Amino acid sequence: MKQLCASFLIVVMFTTHCFSEEQPTLKADIVGLWMMGQSLCEGAESLPVVTPTDQGWGNYRFKRGVRTWMYGDHCQTPEDRSEEQFKFVPLSATKHGGLGETIANGLADHLKSQFTAPKLSKDKSKAASPHFLTAYAGQGGRLIDELSSIDQSTDPRTPESRQHGGGYYKTSLDDARRAKAQAESMGKKFSIAALIWMQGEANGGPKGGINPSRWGEELTRPDGQKWYRDRLIEYRNQWSHDLQLITGQVDEIPMFTYQTQGAAGEAQLMAADRDPNISMVGPHYMVPSAANSRYSGRYGDPIHLSADGQRWYGEQVAKVVHRVLQEGEEWEPLRPRKAIVAPDRKSVLVEFLVPRPPLVLDETFLPRQRYPMNKGFHSLYGFQIRDADRAVSEITEITVESPTSLRIELTSPLDKETTATLSYGLPYADRIGTILDIRKGPNIDDQPTTDLLVEAIDDDRLKPLIAEGIFYVSNMLSGEAYSRAPIRLIQAANGKTANGKTANGTTTLRFQNRELRNNKSFATGQKLTAMRAFSYGNLRDSDSEKAIYHFADGAYGTRVDQPYPLWNWCVLFNQFPISEQ
Template identity: 30%
Template sequence: MTTSHPPVPEYDLEHFIATGQSLAIGAQGAPALATPLQRTLMYDTGIRALGKQPQALVDAFEAEVETCLSGFAHWLGRLRPVSRPAHRTIVSAVGVGGEEIANLQRDTPPYRDIVEQVRWARAEAQRRGLTYRVSALALMQGEADALLGTGLVGYRAQVALLQRTLEADLQAVTGVTRPIPMFLYQTASHGRYAGTALHPSVEIPLAHWQEARDNPNLHLVAPMYPFPYADGLHLTNHGYRWYGHYLAKSIAHWLTTGEKWRPLEPTRARQRDSVRVGVDFHVPVPPLRFDTSLVRQLDDGMNGFELYDQTGRVPISHTRIVDGTQVELVAARALSGAVTVGYGLTPVNQMNCDDTGRFLAWNAGPASGVRGTLCDSDRSASDLSDMHGNRYALANYCVIFRLPCD
């Protein structure tokens, strides 16, 4: 679903808030990087704001760990020039490690922190004679629900509820009634968790994609498999800063055009004959390409694609890009009954599951986790560099998906 609004007008103070689990607060992202920031503020208690009461707004900087918000603010400043002399970006992160989404909803401590801190920020803006609004929310959550076996439908409802209630409560506090969209990442760590027999862990990344696809107030920024991980579950400091650039790209698109951000995602799958299936894609920057320079090819050589028919998983003999916006899959045998295409669904080399439902030896990431090599042709790159001195590349990688064929 695509919904357009007029471009968002500038305010003197524009607030961007991250919430969710440990990735929302940069867990394992040490040491903090010296990310250059201009015209960016934080509470005097720091970017990580859970359980804190601000007393002032100060120039933003990271302490101890790198969150995604510095990379976000840095890149947003380059993608979205502003004309108001007083304009500043405010960033804050309110996340709780290991928390399921039901415990982030209205009347929970993290939710109350967000609302009360925004109430304080609005009062501070009024004291200074400045305009203020919350421009967007970022949700970095899902791992706890993958472990618990939260179902796809129920998780989608919880994400939509969190956006809807936060929007209503923050609009009431600020007096600004423009939409406050929520920008999601798509977890790629479901291989770490078993989930349940009824609701396997893969339902969470599928829920991220499906709810963002169908809900005009939710935007899916990117899948997480291309980013470097510190421990197979949390990102490195560079991983957080890199993801912040993608968050900035999607939010800047919304702010400057009023249009919903759409990642590289499938739009339709069709069975063409007894062995061939074609998948059409929304491609942010055509043409499609397979690229193994960042994401390692999988052992089967099929770029992350999977095929299923009424008998189960079907081996694929060939994948190829057609006309820049389609991928053709050729099955190694004749397909039977209803056919489904998957991408990035099945973890390999999980080893043993412990008694808590975790595969502790399994690691997410571009070389070992669930992943795929399909991306678009966005050749833009950051002015900042990773730990190897390479500029962060900003191609859009395909979402994890499961899609039935027509």
């Protein structure tokens, strides 16, 4: 019998562009880029740094560093910090314990290049205004109301382990006072052009909702997202107002937010939809994680970003800041707009907003996201379809039909008696084989290792995983049987790291024993699935803007010296409704 297939047609719309005169804040001699957030904003484990010296763009940080809030150093009385620490010095990345590269250099230097190039050479750009000053006053792991004027971390109901001094918001304001005073001492004008927001993970609850505090009840996902949306809007309003009082600016200061993973990420997009002074740059899932970082004899956590990942995302933010503030573009990230099932239920039309068409299903730069299901896929290229009972509809194929459309084919049409939703973003790269043998590996840096021998893996499937750096493998079992480990070496027959097969038709995957999740061992016969550190998908646009920086850390992956790509990747979304018409 001929197999019955349903298909989904995804059509993409793109935003129009308008241009305006340069904003007054950008005409100041020194222009602030004020950052707030948690671990991704502070550069947690983003080591070793890739911008250790002045890059010659004429941008600044305080002598104290980009990170201005420091535990045990006048947390609640930032006005008492030494004046000497607030002199302007050339912008570079610094290491402070487990903190390293931030988005600052990518952000400020790319912005400077957009304002001065191609009119001026880089040497002449250094002396030209504006000079961007970056400052960050947050701390990793913080809730939104711990970073706000509410200063929730000083509330006695906060667990003692999370009472680290507080004062983040007031520190950010004092930083602005210091910057204005320093600029005036130089005979310069100071203003703040943009607020950069990178917070949200900490508010995510264990049930998929939002935690407003560390002691209250978790809000359900819909209610929690509305709460976070409103709190982010309130935060921007107050932050802008208080900074305007310090700098003397008349206009509102716009905020640019990333998209975090989880419920808060969608709430950030909801805030951008409601407040015209908030723009979402887009997701960060395309950049390498801190699992590739090395410091103090250890590797970083996969939830953080590598140093190259930080600088790359900084350029991504700068691109959007420039388009909004300088070019007057009504920015929208790549996102779904509407989904409609066809009358014959064999196709669904899904309209997207896309910054720079045409669409691309990219399986070269990122590994193709897919997870097998019977003869098709549980998810493919990041997309997944479920009915009202959360049952998954099996996908057989997704193809690009035109510069603005995709077609998702299913093994059977959608049921007329139920509703369906579309989601995007999963971490599974592919099922890569069955464990044939497990062997003790050699000690590496005094650490014991384990080798997993699996069926030979095709080079093309491994190439994008290896290009990025570290990837994970899991047995995908539930409960206490679940095993996962980061693969740090693929061993070929000649003993060299390669995208190849061993002579006996197997591929060897090596991990350090200390990185085995929950110390749960793998077993022969288990099927392995490759995973990226972040939930992701393969849908991007064709943005042609060029980065000024290249991948610099050659200790992992194969991309060193390649420029960072500044494509716009689709935002993560969950249960987007598919309507009947």
